[in-house]
Amino acid sequence: MAACLGFPAGVASNGITVFQPQILVLGATVAILSAVIPYSLEMTALKRIPAGTAGILLSLEPGVAALAGLLVLGPVELIATRVCHESFASRCSPSRSHRPSPSERRLRKVLLTGHSPACRVGR
Incomplete structure:
Protein backbone atom coordinates (compact mmCIF):
# COMPACT_ATOMS: atom_id res chain seq x y z
CA MET A 1 0.00 0.00 0.00
CA ALA A 2 2.78 2.41 0.87
CA ALA A 3 4.45 1.74 -2.47
CA CYS A 4 1.21 2.53 -4.30
CA LEU A 5 0.86 5.81 -2.42
CA GLY A 6 4.52 6.81 -2.67
CA PHE A 7 5.10 5.83 -6.29
CA PRO A 8 3.32 8.84 -7.88
CA ALA A 9 5.25 11.21 -5.62
CA GLY A 10 8.52 9.56 -6.63
CA VAL A 11 7.70 9.84 -10.32
CA ALA A 12 6.63 13.47 -9.88
CA SER A 13 9.83 14.45 -8.09
CA LEU A 33 13.95 -6.28 4.89
CA SER A 34 11.27 -4.11 6.45
CA ALA A 35 8.24 -6.38 6.12
CA VAL A 36 8.82 -9.97 5.13
CA ILE A 37 11.76 -10.85 7.35
CA PRO A 38 10.37 -9.36 10.61
CA TYR A 39 6.96 -10.95 10.01
CA SER A 40 8.42 -14.38 9.32
CA LEU A 41 10.69 -14.15 12.38
CA GLU A 42 7.71 -13.16 14.54
CA MET A 43 5.63 -16.09 13.30
CA THR A 44 8.52 -18.48 13.89
CA ALA A 45 9.02 -17.15 17.42
CA LEU A 46 5.30 -17.40 18.23
CA LYS A 47 5.38 -21.11 17.41
CA ARG A 48 8.25 -21.73 19.81
CA ILE A 49 7.46 -19.66 22.90
CA PRO A 50 4.68 -20.20 25.47
CA ALA A 51 1.37 -18.40 24.95
CA GLY A 52 1.78 -16.23 28.07
CA THR A 53 5.19 -14.98 26.97
CA ALA A 54 3.89 -14.31 23.48
CA GLY A 55 1.00 -12.29 24.90
CA ILE A 56 3.35 -10.15 26.98
CA LEU A 57 5.70 -9.56 24.07
CA LEU A 58 2.85 -8.67 21.72
CA SER A 59 1.39 -6.26 24.27
CA LEU A 60 4.77 -4.53 24.58
CA GLU A 61 5.10 -4.09 20.81
CA PRO A 62 3.10 -0.83 20.48
CA GLY A 63 5.02 0.77 23.34
CA VAL A 64 8.37 -0.19 21.86
CA ALA A 65 7.21 1.14 18.50
CA ALA A 66 6.22 4.44 20.14
CA LEU A 67 9.63 4.76 21.79
CA ALA A 68 11.37 3.98 18.51
CA GLY A 69 9.18 6.59 16.83
CA LEU A 70 10.16 9.13 19.47
CA LEU A 71 13.85 8.44 18.87
CA VAL A 72 13.63 8.41 15.08
CA LEU A 73 10.92 10.97 14.33
CA GLY A 74 11.12 13.30 17.28
CA PRO A 75 8.36 14.49 19.60
CA VAL A 76 6.28 16.47 17.08
CA GLU A 77 5.61 13.55 14.74
CA LEU A 78 5.02 11.24 17.69
CA ILE A 79 2.38 13.59 19.09
CA ALA A 80 0.69 13.76 15.69
CA THR A 81 0.70 9.97 15.48
CA ARG A 82 -0.73 9.73 19.00
CA VAL A 83 -3.54 12.14 18.14
CA CYS A 84 -4.44 10.03 15.09
CA HIS A 85 -4.45 6.83 17.14
CA GLU A 86 -6.52 8.37 19.92
CA SER A 87 -9.09 9.77 17.51
CA PHE A 88 -9.38 6.39 15.78
CA ALA A 89 -9.73 4.57 19.10
CA SER A 90 -12.34 6.99 20.40
CA ARG A 91 -14.34 6.72 17.18
CA CYS A 92 -14.28 2.93 17.17
CA SER A 93 -15.04 2.40 20.84
CA PRO A 94 -18.71 2.17 21.78
CA SER A 95 -20.03 5.09 23.76
CA ARG A 96 -22.76 4.74 26.35
CA LEU A 107 -30.59 -0.44 9.66
CA ARG A 108 -30.31 -2.33 12.95
CA LYS A 109 -33.93 -3.47 12.60
CA VAL A 110 -33.33 -4.67 9.04
CA LEU A 111 -30.20 -6.54 10.09
CA LEU A 112 -31.92 -8.19 13.04
CA THR A 113 -35.17 -9.14 11.31
CA GLY A 114 -34.01 -9.51 7.73
CA HIS A 115 -37.02 -7.53 6.46
CA SER A 116 -36.70 -4.08 5.00
CA PRO A 117 -39.76 -1.79 5.08
CA ALA A 118 -38.64 -0.30 1.75
CA CYS A 119 -38.78 -3.69 0.00
CA ARG A 120 -42.48 -4.42 0.41
CA VAL A 121 -43.64 -5.89 -2.86
CA GLY A 122 -47.30 -5.60 -3.92
CA ARG A 123 -48.34 -2.98 -1.38
Whole structure:
Protein backbone atom coordinates (compact mmCIF):
# COMPACT_ATOMS: atom_id res chain seq x y z
CA MET A 1 0.00 0.00 0.00
CA ALA A 2 2.78 2.41 0.87
CA ALA A 3 4.45 1.74 -2.47
CA CYS A 4 1.21 2.53 -4.30
CA LEU A 5 0.86 5.81 -2.42
CA GLY A 6 4.52 6.81 -2.67
CA PHE A 7 5.10 5.83 -6.29
CA PRO A 8 3.32 8.84 -7.88
CA ALA A 9 5.25 11.21 -5.62
CA GLY A 10 8.52 9.56 -6.63
CA VAL A 11 7.70 9.84 -10.32
CA ALA A 12 6.63 13.47 -9.88
CA SER A 13 9.83 14.45 -8.09
CA ASN A 14 12.40 12.30 -9.93
CA GLY A 15 10.76 11.48 -13.23
CA ILE A 16 11.78 8.35 -15.08
CA THR A 17 14.83 7.71 -12.87
CA VAL A 18 12.68 5.65 -10.50
CA PHE A 19 12.57 2.95 -13.20
CA GLN A 20 16.35 2.39 -13.15
CA PRO A 21 17.24 -1.19 -12.20
CA GLN A 22 19.37 -0.09 -9.24
CA ILE A 23 16.47 1.89 -7.76
CA LEU A 24 14.01 -0.98 -8.30
CA VAL A 25 16.38 -3.49 -6.66
CA LEU A 26 16.93 -1.12 -3.74
CA GLY A 27 13.17 -0.68 -3.31
CA ALA A 28 12.57 -4.43 -3.39
CA THR A 29 15.36 -4.96 -0.86
CA VAL A 30 13.90 -2.39 1.52
CA ALA A 31 10.47 -3.98 1.16
CA ILE A 32 11.79 -7.43 2.00
CA LEU A 33 13.95 -6.28 4.89
CA SER A 34 11.27 -4.11 6.45
CA ALA A 35 8.24 -6.38 6.12
CA VAL A 36 8.82 -9.97 5.13
CA ILE A 37 11.76 -10.85 7.35
CA PRO A 38 10.37 -9.36 10.61
CA TYR A 39 6.96 -10.95 10.01
CA SER A 40 8.42 -14.38 9.32
CA LEU A 41 10.69 -14.15 12.38
CA GLU A 42 7.71 -13.16 14.54
CA MET A 43 5.63 -16.09 13.30
CA THR A 44 8.52 -18.48 13.89
CA ALA A 45 9.02 -17.15 17.42
CA LEU A 46 5.30 -17.40 18.23
CA LYS A 47 5.38 -21.11 17.41
CA ARG A 48 8.25 -21.73 19.81
CA ILE A 49 7.46 -19.66 22.90
CA PRO A 50 4.68 -20.20 25.47
CA ALA A 51 1.37 -18.40 24.95
CA GLY A 52 1.78 -16.23 28.07
CA THR A 53 5.19 -14.98 26.97
CA ALA A 54 3.89 -14.31 23.48
CA GLY A 55 1.00 -12.29 24.90
CA ILE A 56 3.35 -10.15 26.98
CA LEU A 57 5.70 -9.56 24.07
CA LEU A 58 2.85 -8.67 21.72
CA SER A 59 1.39 -6.26 24.27
CA LEU A 60 4.77 -4.53 24.58
CA GLU A 61 5.10 -4.09 20.81
CA PRO A 62 3.10 -0.83 20.48
CA GLY A 63 5.02 0.77 23.34
CA VAL A 64 8.37 -0.19 21.86
CA ALA A 65 7.21 1.14 18.50
CA ALA A 66 6.22 4.44 20.14
CA LEU A 67 9.63 4.76 21.79
CA ALA A 68 11.37 3.98 18.51
CA GLY A 69 9.18 6.59 16.83
CA LEU A 70 10.16 9.13 19.47
CA LEU A 71 13.85 8.44 18.87
CA VAL A 72 13.63 8.41 15.08
CA LEU A 73 10.92 10.97 14.33
CA GLY A 74 11.12 13.30 17.28
CA PRO A 75 8.36 14.49 19.60
CA VAL A 76 6.28 16.47 17.08
CA GLU A 77 5.61 13.55 14.74
CA LEU A 78 5.02 11.24 17.69
CA ILE A 79 2.38 13.59 19.09
CA ALA A 80 0.69 13.76 15.69
CA THR A 81 0.70 9.97 15.48
CA ARG A 82 -0.73 9.73 19.00
CA VAL A 83 -3.54 12.14 18.14
CA CYS A 84 -4.44 10.03 15.09
CA HIS A 85 -4.45 6.83 17.14
CA GLU A 86 -6.52 8.37 19.92
CA SER A 87 -9.09 9.77 17.51
CA PHE A 88 -9.38 6.39 15.78
CA ALA A 89 -9.73 4.57 19.10
CA SER A 90 -12.34 6.99 20.40
CA ARG A 91 -14.34 6.72 17.18
CA CYS A 92 -14.28 2.93 17.17
CA SER A 93 -15.04 2.40 20.84
CA PRO A 94 -18.71 2.17 21.78
CA SER A 95 -20.03 5.09 23.76
CA ARG A 96 -22.76 4.74 26.35
CA SER A 97 -24.07 8.23 25.64
CA HIS A 98 -24.41 7.59 21.90
CA ARG A 99 -28.01 7.40 20.74
CA PRO A 100 -28.51 5.85 17.34
CA SER A 101 -29.99 8.03 14.65
CA PRO A 102 -33.27 7.01 12.99
CA SER A 103 -31.36 5.62 10.01
CA GLU A 104 -29.11 3.59 12.33
CA ARG A 105 -32.18 2.22 14.13
CA ARG A 106 -33.79 1.24 10.81
CA LEU A 107 -30.59 -0.44 9.66
CA ARG A 108 -30.31 -2.33 12.95
CA LYS A 109 -33.93 -3.47 12.60
CA VAL A 110 -33.33 -4.67 9.04
CA LEU A 111 -30.20 -6.54 10.09
CA LEU A 112 -31.92 -8.19 13.04
CA THR A 113 -35.17 -9.14 11.31
CA GLY A 114 -34.01 -9.51 7.73
CA HIS A 115 -37.02 -7.53 6.46
CA SER A 116 -36.70 -4.08 5.00
CA PRO A 117 -39.76 -1.79 5.08
CA ALA A 118 -38.64 -0.30 1.75
CA CYS A 119 -38.78 -3.69 0.00
CA ARG A 120 -42.48 -4.42 0.41
CA VAL A 121 -43.64 -5.89 -2.86
CA GLY A 122 -47.30 -5.60 -3.92
CA ARG A 123 -48.34 -2.98 -1.38
